Amino acid sequence: MRLSDVFAALDELYPPAWAESWDAVGPVTGDPDQDVRRVLFAVDPLAAVVAEAVAWNADLIVAHHPLLLRGVTGVAATTPKGRAVHTLIRNGVALFTAHTNADVAYPGVSDALARAVGVTGELRPLVPSADDPRRGLGRVGTLAEPVTLAAFTAAVARGLPATAWGVRAAGDPGRTVATVAVCGGAGDSLLGAARAVGADVYLTADLRHHPATEFAEQDGPALVDAAHWATEWPWLADAERRLTERLGPGTLETRVSTLVTDAWSLHDEGVK
Known part of the structure; x- marks a missing residue:
């Protein structure tokens, strides 16, 4: 299936017009004419998720949070976001965001x-x-x-x-x-x-x-x-189900990332 067809289906499910004016939703990387077989769903398009997509040979990541929410003047690979963009493009992985329009x-x-x-x-x-x-x-x-x-x-x-x-x-x-x-x-x-x-x-x-x-x-x-x-993680399975229903069962191979990308990694309640 062409990437443009998957993008169109996602836009039907989560129209960009529903997003807040400050938001950045829709396609981030990807050639509309490229083929899509595998789609990974994740909350955050962080380095670990991009690496998971590459290791699984995913063709598309559908993320809830934007990679580039605020304006940038460059995407050099010397920054985390720049490295993510370079890795995505180098490995032919498209990225699509559904944020406040999915909310x-x-x-x-x-x-x-x-x-x-x-x-x-x-x-x-x-x-x-x-x-x-x-x-x-x-x-x-x-x-x-x-x-x-x-x-x-x-x-x-x-x-x-x-x-x-x-x-x-x-x-x-x-x-x-x-x-x-x-x-x-x-x-x-x-x-x-x-x-x-x-x-x-x-x-x-x-x-x-x-x-x-x-x-x-x-x-x-x-x-x-x-x-x-x-x-926000429970929404991933729902988005996966809805996209599969829209495009037809068996059209794509899909997967929900279980990587915990919450910012906090340690919790200590202290002495009580």
């Missing part, structure tokens, strides 16, 4: 996160898109049965890939949790939305100290904070 897709990043931690039934956006209320940032849904915050936190840890960051919670461990709001990736901008929908708990990543402590002091949802990479 707001239906289904998208937060749908996959919600399902991974046990949220069942219908999901609705925390912040619906203006042109389609099915799409938008974050998701809200319910658990099959209410559980305690402690039990839900443990379920999150089981449902997401393990990281040094782990899973942290703010709130009464015995508090009842039934309605769950989630946002894959950094989601402290949606704290107010999680409270507004009446969620019992809000699961996201990268919660900063001041917004989290101020939010926790108010009467609202408990907070659960996981690693950024871990909250």
